[in-house]
Amino acid sequence: MAKKKSEKVTIFDTTLRDGEQSPGASLNHREKLEIARALSLLKVDVIEAGFPIASPDDAKAVKAIAELVRGPSVAGLARCVRKDIEVCADSVAPAKKPRIHVFLATSAIHRKYKLRKAQSEILRQAVDSVKYARKFCNDVEFSPEDASRTEPPYLAEVVEAAIDAGATTINIPDTVGYAMPTQFGDLIAYLFDNVPNVSDATISVHCHNDLGCAVANSLAAIQNGVRAVECTINGIGERAGNCALEEIVMALRTRADAFPNVHTNVKTENLYKVSRLVSSLTGMSVQRNKAVVGSNAFAHEAGVHQDGMLKERSTYEIMRPEDIGIEGSELVLGKHSGRHAFRHHMDRLGAKLNDKEIEHAYARFIALADKKKTIYDEDLLAIARAELAAMPSVYLLDYLHVVTGTNTVPTATVRLKKGKEIIQDAACGDGPVDAALKTIERMTATRGRLLDFSLQAVTVGKDAMGEVTVRVAFGQEVVSAKSASTDIVEASAQAYLSCVNRVLSNQGATPARKRGGSGKTRAA
Ligand code: MN
Numbered sequence: 245m246a247k248k249k250s251e252k253v254t255i256f257d258t259t260l261r262d263g264e265q266s267p268g269a270s271l272n273h274r275e276k277l278e279i280a281r282a283l284s285l286l287k288v289d290v291i292e293a294g295f296p297i298a299s300p301d302d303a304k305a306v307k308a309i310a311e312l313v314r315g316p317s318v319a320g321l322a323r324c325v326r327k328d329i330e331v332c333a334d335s336v337a338p339a340k341k342p343r344i345h346v347f348l349a350t351s352a353i354h355r356k357y358k359l360r361k362a363q364s365e366i367l368r369q370a371v372d373s374v375k376y377a378r379k380f381c382n383d384v385e386f387s388p389e390d391a392s393r394t395e396p397p398y399l400a401e402v403v404e405a406a407i408d409a410g411a412t413t414i415n416i417p418d419t420v421g422y423a424m425p426t427q428f429g430d431l432i433a434y435l436f437d438n439v440p441n442v443s444d445a446t447i448s449v450h451c452h453n454d455l456g457c458a459v460a461n462s463l464a465a466i467q468n469g470v471r472a473v474e475c476t477i478n479g480i481g482e483r484a485g486n487c488a489l490e491e492i493v494m495a496l497r498t499r500a501d502a503f504p505n506v507h508t509n510v511k512t513e514n515l516y517k518v519s520r521l522v523s524s525l526t527g528m529s530v531q532r533n534k535a536v537v538g539s540n541a542f543a544h545e546a547g548v549h550q551d552g553m554l555k556e557r558s559t560y561e562i563m564r565p566e567d568i569g570i571e572g573s574e575l576v577l578g579k580h581s582g583r584h585a586f587r588h589h590m591d592r593l594g595a596k597l598n599d600k601e602i603e604h605a606y607a608r609f610i611a612l613a614d615k616k617k618t619i620y621d622e623d624l625l626a627i628a629r630a631e632l633a634a635m636p637s638v639y640l641l642d643y644l645h646v647v648t649g650t651n652t653v654p655t656a657t658v659r660l661k662k663g664k665e666i667i668q669d670a671a672c673g674d675g676p677v678d679a680a681l682k683t684i685e686r687m688t689a690t691r692g693r694l695l696d697f698s699l700q701a702v703t704v705g706k707d708a709m710g711e712v713t714v715r716v717a718f719g720q721e722v723v724s725a726k727s728a729s730t731d732i733v734e735a736s737a738q739a740y741l742s743c744v745n746r747v748l749s750n751q752g753a754t755p756a757r758k759r760g761g762s763g764k765t766r767a768a
Pocket of ligand 1: 419
């Protein structure tokens with residue numbers, strides 16, 4: 245019997261669109277480009293780079309990614325509205341393989357309460373929009389939003405019409421993460437049986453994780469004939485997030501017996517690296533027990549497990565850490581390492597810095613090597629992140645001195661540089677971090693409300709750097725920043741000051757981009 249040819253499952257990454265919509269995750273322009281570059285090296289098939297109509301910043305980022313990325317297709321999202329499609333078309337135009345992704349809700353609940361439109365009206369709007377998008381681009385994807393809660397016969401009708409109108413991919417979203425694997429698989433099977441022109445388009449799914457079934461639902465869809473999956477790195481996304489790219493890819497690979505005749509082109513050895521990059525740039529940390537990329541995913545604690553592992557790894561290990569690129573933290577550099585070696589290691593870690601940034605980063609590295617005996621890959625990544633996050637600073641931290649103790653009022657003395665001007669002040673607070681932040685607030689005449697403060701050790705050991713992530717609200721605007729240092733008070737002060745700089749430079753040049761509800765258009 246002839247072996248069936250293996251079919252590719254298209255991996256559509258939406259980390260930069262749905263992922264960036266995660267509450268608390270916001271990426272600056274440069275960080276988005278860095279992630280797009282990492283996704284290209286990971287060899288995903290499609291990068292959804294953003295939602296161009298949402299803001300001029302989004303449109304600019306999508307355009308820059310379209311110019312940068314050469315391997316994968318670059319998609320932009322648009323509602324079924326002419327203006328959205330035009331702005332999206334313009335943004336993805338520089339891509340080698342551009343795609344316009346239009347969406348319109350089809351479920352009864354969305355039709356009645358959100359759109360206030362009849363079935364026939366929605367069908368017509370979808371068809372018109374797909375046709376309009378095809379005027380600009382040969383690759384057009386259509387998503388009937390909330391498909392999993394849409395009446396199947398009506399869904400089949402819309403899908404058929406969208407394919408007739410020229411959609412090359414039809415994506416079936418489980419927008420609210422309501423579906424269950426068997427039922428979702430049945431819905432996909434229903435579409436394959438009831439849409440006469442179904443083979444003229446690629447059928448895709450987009451699953452959310454509200455009930456923890458995003459990956460399971462996507463796998464059920466693949467078993468029923470779907471050949472494209474939308475997913476995000478670390479599963480970040482609206483609410484409980486999306487199908488996790490690393491999980492779906494490793495499930496298909498590890499259980500090739502259960503999914504014969506399909507494969508992905510993802511370079512799995514890059515998964516861990518990209519996961520760490522996305523987590524550090526978005527400030528969304530990966531839970532320790534997260535499948536595939538969590539820091540405990542390959543840790544064996546129980547004695548009986550360790551014994552088994554030593555005798556034969558496959559007793560307790562279904563994937564090898566090296567398959568996803570975990571090599572373990574290794575000592576790579578010391579304070580006697582030169583610039584050349586430093587740049588080489590940065591390149592290896594996937595941190596593309598220009599000459600000026602390398603100079604800065606190298607100075608940081610030497611300063612760190614003075615304080616800390618061993619420099620790990622994670623330390624280098626933290627240094628690289630600090631460079632990538634760097635933006636025109638209004639204020640620079642010049643000096644910080646904190647007095648604290650059991651019977652002392654915590655007091656901070658801070659000196660800041662603003663251009664050539666040097667200002668100094670001191671204040672007390674509830675603790676050393678509070679004292680430092682209060683002083684900075686007073687000196688910069690800003691009023692920030694600390695929404696979130698998290699501290700994580702970058703590596704192991706007592707001399708490990710602490711990475712501080714803060715999220716601060718200045719009126720309506722919410723910004724976040726990170727900083728790493730062996731001194732956690734200094735890292736906190738630096739991170740907070742970055743937020744102040746961010747909000748001041750936003751106020752200066754571009755109109756403030758509001759996050760977290762008001763103003764910004766959100767999508768499926
Ligand atoms: Mn979504």
